[in-house]
Amino acid sequence: MKVLLELVRIVFLVVLIGGILSAFINYVYSKLETDIDTYGWMGLVSILIFLFVQYRNKYQFSGWYTGKGRVKLPTNVSKVLITISILLMLLPLILSFFLT
Template identity: 30%
Template sequence: MGKLATFIVEMLRLVILLILTLFVLGGVEQWIFKMAYGREGFLYTALPGNLLVFFVVYRNYWQFKGWYQSEKNRKLNPGLTRSLIVVALFLIVLPGLWTWA
């Protein structure tokens, strides 16, 4: 398979992983929010947090398991990884903090 074909297949894989990740994380967050507060929450800030989690997991793990191999594939810097995860967790927890106010 050529470089372009593997790139296209990898982009399709990325989109499928993104959709599955967002559905799973969103469902878990809605379930936790409903268990904690007795109602479904408006998790508008959780979506960017979930996207950050996906970005970190893809760049540090899933990109090395795919079909497209490149010499440019590198893991994220550990400091950047920690920072992105902290920001993502803050964005995911933020709707719950609004209900306490």
């Protein structure tokens, strides 16, 4: 039962926080005249990577699940994933600027 509750919690976090961040990113992209139809997926992947890192390093310790495998990501892995997330977030702006 705890695993099911944790899965519902994960889906809720991804939908709620991911939706808010996605709306903000799309708003910024549209204001900067970035082609959202072509490059918008990069922002979404960036948000998913960011949420994964946040969940593994923070949110998993405040949930219902108390089983095995509850460890933080190594610091180097967290830094690399956050860097990839930031680059994916900025890449549509760069590509749209240079390719149009």
